[in-house]
Amino acid sequence: MEIKWLSYVPIYLALCEEKSIAKAALRLNCSSAHISRQLRQLEALLDTQLIQRTTRQFNLTYDGLEFYKQVKVLFAHAEAINEGLDVTNSVYGKLRIAASASFGSMLLSEHLADFNLSHPNIELEVAFTETPLDQIEQGFDVAIYFTETPPEGYVGHYIRHLQCQPFAHESYLTNNPAITHPLDLLDHNNIIYRNSEFTLDKWCFINQTTQEKTNIILKPSMSFSLVTVMTEAMIKGCGIAMLDEMALSHLDSDKRTHIINILPDWFTPNRLPLYILYPKRKHLAQRTSLFVNFIRQKFDKTNEY
Template identity: 35%
Template sequence: MNKLSEMHAFVAVVDTGSISEAARRLGTAKSMVSQRIQQLEKRLGCILLERGRQTRLTESGEVFYRHCTAILADIENAENAVLTSQSSVRGNLRIAAPMAFGMRYLTPILASFAKQYPELSLDVEFDDRRVNLHEEGFDAAVRIGELPDSTLMAKIITPNRHIICASPDYLGAHGTPQLPQDLAQHFALLYVNREPHGMWTLPVNDALESFRVRCRMRTNCGHQLMEGAKAGLGLAILPTFLAAQAIVDGELIEVLEPYAPRGGNISVVYRQSQKGSHKLHALSSFLSEQIGSPPIWDQMLATSSQSRQ
């Protein structure tokens, strides 16, 4: 039995969480994948996978998986090295991305990316939920915020800066908060994916503290959050990629600037087994080039601030 075939089968089972899904991804029979795993374990003399409702790695399996992904990535890199950059970016690429950022910035960028690589077929899904790359068949996901520890690889595209802001009308009627403790007297708009318990978590003296706010609106949509703030419903925490134009146009004003919450980064994440993928390298490089550092929306804010001084 070919050792590389065994490795491919083993990595596919780990990445998908099941033999049947691995067989579907590899385009082979479930019995063939099962046979390759059994022969691999017999040859190595140890159990690599614990079978059950969901296949899990043993301690030996974790060690072998790390080496397999590195070996398979090296093989893909070797193949890519003899291909031209244009011709090697081809095939299918399935991407998941958050709705607000996707609609505001990614749609034109991904269209340009697809135009640059005519042999590449894109499958893009916009949704604010965090998809499971292992179980749902995505090649990559654009993630915003702090990344939890996981087996996924991550390529940081740019920092994701957050601000607290409100409309001039709201601040004129309710006053401008000077300290986080003032938030108890203010109405606020809550993003349920970040603030499910109705509290804002802000950095104070290098530590994170939680503050109760008076909820005026709850939503899972960043655009709804911004429109509510522009309408004068209350204070909102917004990423600058959403708020920048409204700040420049005077529709929103930043407040409590020293206590702006942490926003993490905008990153592309993918499975370890794909770290040598030329398609993913091309995608992350293209996003970095198009978005810039600092990102184009923060450059817009800096230019506007300088012109007002």
């Protein structure tokens, strides 16, 4: 049986993932007019509207989104089969990655460069964002985010947890009351992390010697959705920030010397596991599998933070 719409799928995938006719045309190295014509023909073949488009809006209809999800899986299977038959054993194509803006750049920048050097035929398209997204709907192959558990329909490989401590710059501590107990934090300026999904203002502190537990809710004087901005505000002496050591690891030695762990005799339990995520599929594209295994091996071999 002839599947008349099959040849239109690469263009449709590009449209859905680029969310622009012009960008899809650029990606496929063809004209915008050709893209528009192909979309009209595909919608006519399927007898349904796939995309609602105006001069300013580009949105998938319900049918358009469902069709995208199915053909995305279909092409992933086709690519896996094609790669299996490739006698040269070369791996190529585009790999779309979404990662936490706060920690992704710190954790991944070196590893992404190493992967590119090892696999130059794989084009990496990386988006750093703090906005949670539907990987399938947005067309990403892999996502690297903090989540308590992998979402339904996704495979998740654990990378690490956050292990946060209260840090402040010497200049702030010099001009403010001393801190000897977690409850003292309630009387200070606190810089906290907040995004659309959660706020890191509730903390449990445990004394390493006595095992005393203290639960507190920090009242923020400032809140940010980027850890780099939190860190900069803390360095400027604006207050105390609950940070993982990773957030400080890229500071030069002069700046790092003046940053103090205020409560070294206390620790906080692990928070927010970081996962590398990808949609569950029977056939995983070889480039996706290569990248996932590469990143997992990098973190298995190192305990940098």
